[in-house]
Amino acid sequence: MRAIVIGGGVIGLSAAYFLQEDGWEVVVLEKGDLTNSCSFGNMGYLSPSHFIPLASPGVVEQGLLWLLRADSPFYVRPSLRWQLIDWGAKFVRACTRTHVERSVRPLVDLLLLSKEETKRWATSGLFDMEYTERGCVIYYNTSKGEQEELATARQAEALGLQATVLQREQARALEPDAQLDVRGGVLYHDDAHLYPNALMEQLPRLLESRGVRLRRRTEVVGLERRNGAIAAVRCRSDETSGPVEERFAADMVVLAAGAWSPQLARWSGEYLPLMPGKGYSVTIERPQRVLHHPCILKEARVALTPWKSRLRIGSTMEVGTMDDRVRLRRVQGILKAVQQYLPGLAEDPGIRTLSDPEVLQQRTWFGYRPLSADGLPYIGFGRKNRNLILATGHAMLGVSLAAGTGRVVAELASGKPVTVPLDAFDPKRFRY
Ligand SMILES: Cc1cc2nc3c(=O)[nH]c(=O)nc-3n(C[C@H](O)[C@H](O)[C@H](O)COP(=O)(O)OP(=O)(O)OC[C@H]3O[C@@H](n4cnc5c(N)ncnc54)[C@H](O)[C@@H]3O)c2cc1C
Structure with a gap:
């Protein structure tokens, strides 16, 4: 069974890691060359203490x-862009005490799961990413x-x-x-930190050594839908001989294209308020x-x-x-x-x-x-495609939540029970 991961940031690569571990044949499609994205120059915090969503009273x-x-x-x-106005209206509506009260437990659970998985990476000897537990x-x-x-x-x-x-x-x-x-x-x-540039350099090497295909400079330009599923992903890659169009058939697709995700979601018929x-x-x-x-x-x-x-x-x-x-x-x-x-x-x-x-x-x-409209990530299946998992919108917590997100994405893809509840992160929570 083949899983296509769109986006080679920390979320896409973490998803690829756990999917491969679960027995999937994994291809990651990345429009850049895996040397820079939001996942590189960030602060590297793994922050269980950041359990209050960005959309909160007073913000x-x-x-x-x-x-x-x-x-x-x-x-x-x-x-006056409609997407920004719509996102802003949803964000303002989410800035309530009730939203915060509902969000903290699921967020803390995912943050702690993620820290545990990242620590497992750090202590496995597979990575040298200066993982440090100093709060x-x-x-x-x-x-x-x-x-x-x-x-x-x-x-x-x-x-x-x-x-x-x-x-x-x-x-x-x-x-x-x-x-x-x-x-x-x-x-x-409980907070820890790591050097994100090192993680982002070493994770691709590890994935490739395990047989994951990382396609650099390969931009997804379309999604083919058939009978309520994504049948194939269409790409354009830059070869020395010029641009090449390709098509990847997929059993499962994971959309982890960070701040670029809304456009791709639209091609799949999904709506993703994200800025x-x-x-x-x-x-x-x-x-x-x-x-x-x-x-x-x-x-x-x-x-x-x-x-x-x-x-x-x-x-x-x-x-x-x-x-x-x-x-x-x-x-x-x-x-x-x-x-x-x-x-x-x-x-x-x-x-x-x-x-x-x-x-x-x-x-x-x-x-x-990638900022979701209520400060919580989008993790889960969409409305329109039974084989499309959205994994984006992690805002200021992409590194903190990457390994946990990767793990639950693989669980969803394989039809297993998920380790932590994902209801709060359901990508279908917003209407058009
Ligand atoms: C200043 C700063 C500090 C931060 N500090 C922290 C921190 O301390 N802790 C923390 O947890 N988070 C932090 N963050 C947030 C964190 O960096 C992000 O949440 C995280 O990097 C998002 O990862 P991602 O994989 O979703 O997106 P990205 O890293 O942006 O990856 C998305 C990838 O998708 C690719 N892509 C897009 N469109 C296509 C397409 N059509 N085809 C193929 N590929 C495509 C892009 O090229 C990109 O490589 C910080 C962010 C900033 C800016």
């Missing part, structure tokens, strides 16, 4: 305030931020996660080099100032991840844009937040060189997060 109000600032971490490009600290510098985070910490504990509240001096002692200027923080012990959410990161090689723990600067929505010999700083959410332009003011806003919260770290020579706009422009990476 819209905060977003509107941020729209007024050119260096804020949030931006929506004004547009993640959320630092706040306002009383509102503190109240919100303490409430989240209590909720985390009620869900069985471990959280420690740090007073200002305790936080400062945790990171002596960074000379923290914060009110306090919460350390979420790209562009984010930036900058990586500093061999920093001289040490940061021990991954951390998030709460009010600024900036994240930092330290690995053995590098440090990454990332943030921003530009909704609806796929224009490949680096908006420098926003990236400078990220560095300003580091200066405010972690003034000692900001003195690192590697960070200081980024004050030159040209250097910053060159060194900035960006990726498009």
Whole structure:
């Protein structure tokens, strides 16, 4: 039985891993060359602590305030595109307490399953991806931020996660080099992190060694439907002799094309409200100032991840844009937040060189997060095709949820009971 996976990001490759393990003949179709996608330059967090979906009370109000600032971490490009309006309306409707209450348990279950599977990869000796269990600290510098985070910490504990509240001096002692200027923080012990670029380099090699066919530079350009199923996937690949059209017959198709998924879903007759959410990161090689723990600067929505010999700083959410332009003011806003919260770290020579706009422009990476309309991923069968599994919309949690998603996708494909409940992630939950 042949499974075709569309998209070679972390979700598609994880699905390929578990499908192959389950005995499927797997072909991954990827329009790029598997050297860059949203799955590479991200922060590498595996965050059970991120159990509150993106669509939650207060997010819209905060977003509107941020729209007024050119260096804020949030931006929506004004547009009359129907898809953006429809997505926005659904997102606003989802920002309720009831939605959050319904979502946290299924999200935590999938996050924990995913962390367990990723840890299994890390300890199997198959990967060297700097998997580290050192938790993640959320630092706040306002009383509102503190109240919100303490409430989240209590909720985390009620869900069985471990959280420690740090007073200002305790936080400062945790990171002596960074000379923290914060009110306090919460350390979420269950979080882990890995170096996503290493995972994304090694996973394709492992898959190929196990017989998975990875077709690079092969873009899916159409889906052939017959009798309520996808009969074949049509592709165009760039060969040295010129473009070549191909057709892959499929018993099962997994749509994991990240922010590009809505177009492909349309070809299959499915409707997927999803927008790209562009984010930036900058990586500093061999920093001289040490940061021990991954951390998030709460009010600024900036994240930092330290690995053995590098440090990454990332943030921003530009909704609806796929224009490949680096908006420098926003990236400078990220560095300003580091200066405010972690003034000692900001003195690192590697960070200081980024004050030159040209250097910053060159060194900035960006990726498009696939944003669902309610902050929960789409995982499951669609409406119109009995052999199409959608696996996308993971927003800020693609790495955190990849291995768990891969595992449940394989279970669905093979008709097995799923390890964690998937009702909350049903792709059919939105109407046209
Ligand atoms: C700044 C930043 C920081 C982040 N930090 C974290 C973090 O710490 N932890 C976390 O869990 N998540 C994080 N994320 C989110 C995470 O990176 C994404 O959720 C994840 O990478 C999405 O993976 P994906 O496989 O769905 O999409 P992608 O990685 O975008 O992969 C989709 C693939 O599909 C391919 N494709 C598209 N259309 C076609 C087609 N027609 N034919 C063939 N191939 C096609 C694309 O080329 C692409 O390679 C972050 C994101 C950003 C931007």
